[in-house]
Amino acid sequence: MKFRKFIAATVSTMLILTAFTGCNQKSASSEAPVKPSAPQTSKLLNLTAELTPNKIETVPDITVKSPAMTDFGVRLFKACSKDGKNTLVSPLSVLSALAMTANGARGETLSQIEQLLGMPIDGLNTYIRSYTDSLPQSEKYHLNLANSVWFANDNPALTVKDSFLQKTVDYYGADIYKAPFKKASTLDDINSWVNEKTEQMIPEILSEIPADMIMCLINALAFEAEWVTPYDEDAVTPGTFTTESGESREAEFMNGKVAKYIEDDKAVGFIKNYIDGKYAFAALLPNNGVTVAEYLKTLSGEKLNQLLSNATNDDVYANIPKFETEYSIEMNNILKSLGMTEAFIPDKADFSALGEVKNSNIFIGNVIHKTFIAVAEKGTRAGAATAVAVSSATSFNPVKPKHIRLDRPFIYMLIDCETDIPFFIGTLYDLK
Numbered sequence: 001m002k003f004r005k006f007i008a009a010t011v012s013t014m015l016i017l018t019a020f021t022g023c024n025q026k027s028a029s030s031e032a033p034v035k036p037s038a039p040q041t042s043k044l045l046n047l048t049a050e051l052t053p054n055k056i057e058t059v060p061d062i063t064v065k066s067p068a069m070t071d072f073g074v075r076l077f078k079a080c081s082k083d084g085k086n087t088l089v090s091p092l093s094v095l096s097a098l099a100m101t102a103n104g105a106r107g108e109t110l111s112q113i114e115q116l117l118g119m120p121i122d123g124l125n126t127y128i129r130s131y132t133d134s135l136p137q138s139e140k141y142h143l144n145l146a147n148s149v150w151f152a153n154d155n156p157a158l159t160v161k162d163s164f165l166q167k168t169v170d171y172y173g174a175d176i177y178k179a180p181f182k183k184a185s186t187l188d189d190i191n192s193w194v195n196e197k198t199e200q201m202i203p204e205i206l207s208e209i210p211a212d213m214i215m216c217l218i219n220a221l222a223f224e225a226e227w228v229t230p231y232d233e234d235a236v237t238p239g240t241f242t243t244e245s246g247e248s249r250e251a252e253f254m255n256g257k258v259a260k261y262i263e264d265d266k267a268v269g270f271i272k273n274y275i276d277g278k279y280a281f282a283a284l285l286p287n288n289g290v291t292v293a294e295y296l297k298t299l300s301g302e303k304l305n306q307l308l309s310n311a312t313n314d315d316v317y318a319n320i321p322k323f324e325t326e327y328s329i330e331m332n333n334i335l336k337s338l339g340m341t342e343a344f345i346p347d348k349a350d351f352s353a354l355g356e357v358k359n360s361n362i363f364i365g366n367v368i369h370k371t372f373i374a375v376a377e378k379g380t381r382a383g384a385a386t387a388v389a390v391s392s393a394t395s396f397n398p399v400k401p402k403h404i405r406l407d408r409p410f411i412y413m414l415i416d417c418e419t420d421i422p423f424f425i426g427t428l429y430d431l432k
Contacts, residue, residue, distance in 0.1 A: 023326070045153065045174040051162075051169045058130035065127050066419040068093070068118035077425040079334045079370075083293040084244065086325045088426035089373040094331075096145060096172070096219040099124050101364075103167045104354025109342045116340045125171040132173075136278035141225030143279065143416070143423070146197040147174040150190060150216040152181040157358035158214045164354050168217070181209050198222050202370075214357060222412065223423070225274035231256060231377040240406050241321055241431050244291055249431040251407070252297060253319040254377060255338045261402055262307045266290050266298060268413075270316045270404055271308070276415055282308065284406055284411040285319070292427055308420040316399035322377070323431050328373040331367035334375025373426075 033072040059065075073091030079088045095117060102113040102121045114120050121128065135143045149168050151160050168174035175193070179186040187209050194205045197220035205218070240252040260271035262284070268285035284307075286295040332344060342348050349363030356362070406428075414424040 006184045012366070045178040047165075047178060047262055048169070048174075051166055051176060053173070054166070054170045056126065056129050056170055058133055060125055062127065062130050063419050065119065066421050067302060067305045069127075069419070069421045070305045072116070072118050073422050073425055074299060074301040074304055075338060076334070078299070079337055080329055081293070081296060081427060082330070083291070084429050086327055086429050087329075088222065088325065088327045088424065089329075089369060090371060090424050092145075092421070092423040093219055094369065096128060096147070096221075098180070098218065100129055100147060100149075100168055100172055100174070100219065101351075101354075104164050104351045104362075105343065105349075106353050107350040109348070109350040112340045112342055114325060116335065116338050127165065129171045134418070135416070136276070138276065140275045141223075141279060143223045144197075144221070146220045146222075147172040148177065148193055148218045148220075149174050150177045150179055150186075150218070151179040152214045154180040154182050155357075157215050158355065158358070160215070160355040161353065170259055172219075174217075181213055192203075192251055194218060194220055199224070213356075221361050221423070223279070225279050227271050228275050229256065230278070231265055232287050236322070236377060239319070239321075239407060241406075243430050247430075251321045251323075253321055253405075253407070253432055255319050256317070257401065258316045258318050259313055260311040261316045262311045264303070264307060266295050267411075268402070268404055269307075270318050271311050271415070272318065272320075273417070280415050280417050282413040282415055282422070283318075283404070283406055285408070287412070292411060292429065296427075305420060305423070306327075308415060308422075317403045319405040319407065321406055321428075321431060323428060324372075325426070325428065326370070326372040327426075328368065328370040330382050332364075335367060371426075 051258070064199075069091070072095060073089075076091050077087070077089050098113060098117060099121065102110060102117070103125070105121075107111055114124070116159050117124055120176060133146050135145075147168065149165060152158055165174075165176055170175065172317060179189060186204060190206055190209075191204045195203045199222045201222065205263070206216075229316050235255050236252055239251050239253045241249045243249065258270045258272040259274075261281075262269040262271065265285045267284045267290070269282065271280045271282045273280045284295070286292055291305070336344060342350075343364045346361060349361065351362040354362060361363065408428065409429045410425050412428060413422040415422045
């Protein structure tokens with residue numbers, strides 16, 4: 001298989017399930033819903049062509065909302081991080097999945113999601129569409145987002161509102177599928193879609209379709225870019241990475257100059273561009289005596305945004321370890337701690353704008369996030385998957401170059417250089 005100079009892939013999946021039946025039911029809307037047909041075949045039905053996208057007026061200056069997006073990313077990352085454990089999340093993936101879902105929410109459920117994501121859903125829809133349309137693309141790099149909605153055609157109690165589906169098409173360019181969730185072929189179809197859209201980086205997002213699942217919303221993100229200057233064989237040397245507990249790990253360090261330097265009172269770092277400077281890898285190394293966890297407590301979205309946007313053009317000699325790490329977390333309690341509580345409560349969640357399940361109420365049952373990253377000489381390979389189960393109920397400075405050696409735990413990011421928004425954020429505590 002041809003080696004990708006830089007590949008990142010992420011998937012966010014919203015699984016809509018029917019499980020809770022209670023007396024506190026939402027009233028049915030007068031709007032005509034899309035009624036799934038009775039199962040007739042094991043093949044899925046693509047309804048995308050039936051929903052013509054409406055013309056959307058995009059935002060001319062996407063940088064205005066960059067601080068809000070960065071703030072969400074930092075809050076999410078800090079909530080997920082555990083001292084001593086490698087962590088890697090894709091805020092853009094999680095945000096896209098939750099934003100799609102928010103279009104089906106109403107009342108306090110919607111208000112809490114909007115507060116978590118940093119803006120009202122109408123503005124967020126427009127921003128995400130504008131951001132997606134503005135992403136730099138070339139033969140040397142790309143950042144692509146894809147979305148899909150899957151709902152069961154073998155559950156007679158389910159109705160899905162056409163206005164909800166239309167918004168996913170208008171703002172997220174979603175593919176719409178009806179499929180028999182009780183057949184194994186649908187699981188294969190969902191995983192095949194994810195595998196294709198992530199350029200074979202995430203071959204499987206679901207291991208099974210739960211018996212009570214009625215809908216699945218998926219966001220897939222794939223990123224690929226080449227370093228401005230790849231590391232040749234002579235630029236890679238052996239060395240030692242030391243964990244916070246003092247354990248030593250054999251490592252291979254990629255050595256060379258980078259042009260942008262970042263610093264605050266507790267950490268130093270750098271930004272290393274990919275080709276054309278549209279995307280970049282950024283790292284923050286806490287000062288000696290400051291742990292990663294201690295530094296993260298001082299970090300906010302506003303502070304990170306200022307650090308990245310105020311990077312100086314200094315000569316920096318950086319030693320970056322080659323590493324691979326994978327990570328997974330259930331995000332229910334994370335999102336609750338960030339204020340998104342009602343969406344998880346069976347008899348309080350309001351997803352009435354999404355649709356309805358007869359004699360049941362729709363709520364979020366579980367949120368799972370999985371990621372992988374590998375950083376090497378030619379670039380980086382990274383992937384992520386988020387599953388949300390919703391149940392019913394950088395001037396030249398001619399001085400000696402600064403030297404930053406990432407040979408102990410550090411924070412790293414993949415950022416969009418136009419907005420300085422981090423679409424991946426991670427901590428590397430250990431190479432093991």
